[in-house]
Amino acid sequence: MANFVLVAGARLGAWAWDEVVPYLRAAGQGAHPLTLSGLADKAGVPAGQQTHVQDIVDEVEDRDLRDVVLVGHSYSGIPVGQAAERIGDRLAHVVFVDSSLPADGEAFVSAWPDGGAMVKASIAENGGFWPLVTAAHYDGQGLTDEQIARIVAGSTPHPGATLTEPAVLSRPLDELPATYIQCLLAGAGPGSGVAELLTGKHWRLVDMDTGHWPMFSRPRELAQIFLQAAGE
Template sequence: MVNYVLVAGARLGAWAWGEVVPYLRAAGHGVHPLTLSGLADKQGVPAGQATHVQDIVAEVERQGLRDVVLVGHSYSGIPVGQAAERIGDRLARVVFVDSSVPVDGESFLSAWPDGGAAVEASIAESGGFWPLAPASHFDGEGLTTEQIARLVHGSTPHPGATLTEPAVLSGQLGELPATYVLCVMPGTEPEDAEPDEVVAELVDSKCWRLVTMDTGHWPMFSRPHELAQILLDAAVE
C-alpha cells in the first residue's frame, strides 16, 4: 500500500481527480486529493509559491503519511517537485503529469515566451489572479463537451504570486525517483511530441522514467482509467 497525494494544475482543486480516485482506492491504496490555498474550496486564502509547497508538505505530515507518491499535474509540478525533496524518506516516488518541473530560482512563468509577460499583465489587470480560461482553451485536447463544461464550471481564478515567485530547491531534482507522464494528442507533429529541454535532461537520469499518453493535457478527465493505471505502475517501480 502506498499513499497518493494528488495535486491538480492551475485553477483546479481536489475535485479534478474525482474519476481517478476510485481506481486507486480499489487497488487498496490511500488516496489524498489536495486543494491548494486560494483555489476551489480554499478560495480567499492568500497564497504564494512557498504557500503551495507548504500545503503539500503539511498534508503529508498532518496525516502521518509514508510511502508517498506525490502527483503533480501541469502548474502543480512546480510545488510538488519542491515538496518531494522536503518530505525526505516519506517519499516513494514523484509523478509529474504533463507538468512543469521546478528549476531553482525560476518561476512557473520563467519558461514562457517573454518570461510570461502577457500572463503577468493579465494578473495585474485581474487583481492579482490569473483569470479563468474560456471553454475554447480546452478544444483539441481529447475532451468531450461535458468534460469541458466540468472544467470550466469547476475552475477558479489562480493566485498570481504562485506563478511568478521562484522555486527553491536544495538538491538535484534528477536524483529523486520520478515518472514523467507526457500527454501527446494523436497526429501531433513529431517535433512537438517530445518533452521540453529541462524534462528531456531529467528523464535521461537513471532515477526518472518517461511514459507517454495519447491524449491531451487533462488526462484525469479524458483518460482517467489509463492515468490511474500509470499511477499504480509508478508505485511499484
C-alpha cells in the same frame, strides 16, 4: 500500501481527481486529492509559491503518510517537485503529469517565451489572479463537451503570486525517483530540462495518447500508470 497525494494544475482543486481516486482505492491504495490555497474550496486564502509547497508538505505530515507518491499536474509540478525533497524518507515516488518542473530561483512564468510578460500583465489586470479561460481553451485535448463544461464550471482564478515567485530547491531533481507523463495531444513534447532528466537512472517517460487533462479524458489509464509507478 502507497499513499497518492494528488495535486491538479492551475485553476483546479481536489475535485479534478474525482474519477481517478476510485481506481486507486479499489487497488487498495491511499488516495489524497489536495486543493491548494487560493483555489476551489480554499478560494480567498492568500497564497504564494511557497504556500503551495507547504500545503503539500502539511498534507503529508499532518496525515502522517508514508510510502508517498506525490502527483503534480501541469503548474503543480513546480510545488510538488519542491515538496518532494522536503518530506524525506516519506517519499516513494514522484509523478509529473504533463507538468512544469521547478528550477531553483525560477518561477512558473520564467519558461514562457516572453519571460511571462503576458501572464504578469493579465495577473495585474485581474486583481492579482490569473483569470479563467473559455471552453475553447480545451478544444483538441481529447475531452467531451461534458468534460469541458465540468472543468470550466469548477475552475477558479489562480493566485498570481504562485506563478511569479521563484522555486527553491536544495538538491538536483535528477535525484528524485520520478515518472514523467507526456500527453501527446498537448502538442510540444517535454522541454530540454525534462529530456535531460530522463537520461538519468531515476526518471522514466510514459506517453499517453490524450490531452493535457488526462484525469478527465483517461482517468482509468492514468490511475493505472500511477499504480505502476508506485510498483503496485
